[in-house]
Amino acid sequence: MSNPTCAIIIIGNEILSGRTQDANIQFIARRAAERGLNLAEIRVIPDIPARIIATVNELRAAFDLVFTTGGIGPTHDDITSECIAAAFGMPWEIHQPTFDLMQARMGAEAFNTARQRMATMPRGAVPIENAISLAPGFSIGNVHVMAGVPRIMQAMFMALEPSLPQGTPIIMRTVHGIGVMEGSIAAGLSAIQDSFSGIDLGSYPFRRGAEGGVAIVAKGTDITALDAAIAQASALIAAQKITPIPGEPG
Numbered sequence: 001m002s003n004p005t006c007a008i009i010i011i012g013n014e015i016l017s018g019r020t021q022d023a024n025i026q027f028i029a030r031r032a033a034e035r036g037l038n039l040a041e042i043r044v045i046p047d048i049p050a051r052i053i054a055t056v057n058e059l060r061a062a063f064d065l066v067f068t069t070g071g072i073g074p075t076h077d078d079i080t081s082e083c084i085a086a087a088f089g090m091p092w093e094i095h096q097p098t099f100d101l102m103q104a105r106m107g108a109e110a111f112n113t114a115r116q117r118m119a120t121m122p123r124g125a126v127p128i129e130n131a132i133s134l135a136p137g138f139s140i141g142n143v144h145v146m147a148g149v150p151r152i153m154q155a156m157f158m159a160l161e162p163s164l165p166q167g168t169p170i171i172m173r174t175v176h177g178i179g180v181m182e183g184s185i186a187a188g189l190s191a192i193q194d195s196f197s198g199i200d201l202g203s204y205p206f207r208r209g210a211e212g213g214v215a216i217v218a219k220g221t222d223i224t225a226l227d228a229a230i231a232q233a234s235a236l237i238a239a240q241k242i243t244p245i246p247g248e249p250g
Contacts, residue, residue: 011045067144115135
């Protein structure tokens with residue numbers, strides 16, 4: 001049986017403008033691979049209701065799981081929650097247990113109208129615990145909605161993680177060679193990929209100070225095939241009279 005598939009939707013004008021560098025993709029991708037979830041697509045979209053609704057509906061139909069980050073705070077441009085409600089055709093309403101918890105922790109005076117937005121969810125949503133700043137994310141159907149602030153998103157993901165489906169962990173093996181030219185090994189890499197159709201083989205040029213080269217990465221669930229492919233990739237580097245070095249470039 002194949003691994004469950006997933007997609008990530010990064011929501012926020014601040015990402016598209018270049019003002020904020022997204023730090024969530026790598027975290028989710030690594031945790032998904034460890035759990036055996038096949039990350040198949042990533043979208044970065046603006047704070048535009050029609051775009052959010054359309055993207056959520058497209059990807060939740062295409063993949064087993066969808067993770068969204070961003071747009072669930074207290075300000076006017078935090079519109080993800082109500083857009084998810086619209087995508088599912090559900091009312092957007094106060095989630096009373098969350099409302100009561102936040103009010104009790106913050107106090108009635110501090111728990112103003114803006115903060116009450118963070119206790120408002122699509123009907124039927126299940127909160128995702130947030131141990132850092134209290135206001136939760138939520139899950140509805142196969143869509144899991146989390147904060148954009150990396151440390152809060154990470155806390156939410158780790159709270160959510162035990163409930164996610166599992167597949168065979170997706171593993172990476174890497175070898176690199178300093179001074180390797182990508183064009184000189186392209187044909188050999190293609191032949192290795194053809195021999196191991198069940199893995200993904202990629203080559204990635206790098207530069208570290210004055211030195212550069214190519215890293216070859218094999219990714220998949222079959223450890224034996226991964227090790228064999230990387231052994232052949234190492235031989236390909238050695239054939240260039242360059243010493244293959246296991247792992248990522250330092």
